[in-house]
Amino acid sequence: MRSQPSVLHLDLDAFFASVEQRDKPSLRGKPVIVGGVGARGVVSTASYEARVFGVHSAMPGHEARRRCPHAAFLSGRFDAYRVASRQVMTVLRDLSPLVEPLSLDEAFVDLAAARRPVDLSVPGLERLIGELKAEVAAVTGGLTASIGVGSSKFIAKVATELGKPDGHHIVPAGGEVALLSPMSARVIPGVGPVTGEKLRRIGVETVADLQRIALDDLVQVIGRAHGTGLKALAFAEDDRAVEPEREAKSISVEDTFDRDLVDLAELATIVDRDAHQVAARLTAARLLARTVTIKIRLHGFVTHTRSRTLTGGTDRAALISRIATDLLGEVDLTPGVRLVGVGVAGLTDVLQEDLFSTDDPEAVAAEPEVADDVPADGPVAVDPDPAAGADADRPAVTEHRAARSAGWPPGADVEHDVHGRGWVWGAGRGRVTVRFETADTPPGPVRTFADDDPALRRV
Template structure:
């Protein structure tokens, strides 16, 4: 089958994404927070926003943002501590709703999942109707809203779920796929982070249509192993199946700095922020691992990694943080500056059976999340 056309046997894929999940749970459980700008996370100088309500987002507050920056943008911002046990319980409720319609459910995190309803359990046969039923049931059971993307593949369904947020739905039919992708900014493509988008802009590639105009050879020359994916995605093609037992091999993140970090204090401060952000991602993905890896790229682009492993799964944030700090201390002092710093939790529970790793750019400029 040619990669320039969609699958001949179309799948029916729904991507469900809860709206401002952590913050919405807090507003639900604390009515005095409803309608107010809320951030889940620490308000201390070294704190990081784990999630922001839509009221806070209107001021430019985003997840992974330092709390001091968020407070500067929104002086009335209300910080609340995260309650991951509650979020996990709600997530389990939501997944049970998904499984009413299909056993092919692939969770991406606590608040989002793919559902293949090509052969749905209830015999409804209409993916749009099923998505409406799922959203209505989520609201009934949890008093929370969810947005949905409905399409013939995972790539488009995921993007579509973000089109009409919050509490919205977007349906992209097979004959609409290529045109839908053509008008997308390249930053909306999975895996295209700020740095890649910048490189694309220099090549005059700004939209899906611009990507589609390039040959696969050209894309390989400039974007390496991502070329095949970009070539297919720009044509609305994605052959990936919904995998209910998808196994993650690592969870982590890294930050590239505009100014190289040299002093011990600056590096330690940067590490504390990365610990906060990555641990939030670990909690959200429910990952359990034994190995913590530090990645550092120096001003001269030389890159090193240092790892530390336990004979048990890392039990909590304090243990994860201690391992990260020890790894950082081991590369001190830094003479010529660090331009990139990152942490990854690997050797995850069940990962021995995984066959592939997927790297993801975060939606937030300057911070790349990696979930394998």
């Protein structure tokens, strides 16, 4: 445990939606929902204006549309988010070399390792936070962040929650337990809905309850490792280091045999079982994988690896198994197999993947054998006729299969030879509607074109 609040956690507010509002002046102050565009898609980020209607991350798109039908539903512009993320991470790395990104919009910073002396008193930290927020706004063109500072990662992250949105919270050393005690036990990492319910059944609702309960009683319900971990966190005992580049790059399961296996059916059964284990670990980590790899060591220790990359991420056991089994068939197994392994790489966050999966039809064509992993559901396009909408300020959403394949996802950046830069307001029925505005213009006009108009192109 640190004796000073030297772990800082920064989280950009409604990040993807804020980038969209920054670049689309007509959407500022309005409900914006990024993701949830496809029929099976989930919401990646809702702007605070949309959250008022109960829309939140990971909500199915159809549910978000029911709660907030007048929102602008956008498919997301990952490149723009990545650029803004990099700008913010650079600001943080200028402060300290120990920056641990948790996602594009969130990171821990170890202030104890800062490049310049940092005053860790409350007034000193207030000053630092003010400077950081101003720098973040300056480099990103106006994005806001919430910041928490505490003596551990856990406390810093809890503090950030208290500061949201666009605020901050500092937990002085020694104040941790008092802060946590009245909070729901769900505030502790590792207490999700399932564990939360198990705890509730033994009378544990708050962190204070968790502090009081005997460790043995806790262990009975949730196991030794988990129980011990939660007990420590309830007392704010968290000495995890801020580690740059902490993220998992791959997941794999291997089996070594004490005899040479030659039977393809037997090997396929093992591969299938390994694939299911890999998929379960992906699901548990809320990750999706784009690359499936098989590793085969033959009698005599020659090792072969084969891999295939998907057009969209997956955590589906059946698909991973099928690809791994296909790859198994590409290796001559006649010498006998001593080891077989199934692995996945190219991992992305479940919520980020929703953005990837809305674009790039060409990538599907390049790998037809795995194209069925790309959601087969059609996209939801935007009504192409602004006059038909009750409110011309926002895209009216209608179901239509053509828009994504036509390459005009809602929200995408475009340029017109005559009208200049804008974004796709909606597409369908052979037409595309564009709002001509950028981050640096006032809200702009909407115009409709044929979707094969040679004067109009994606940027």
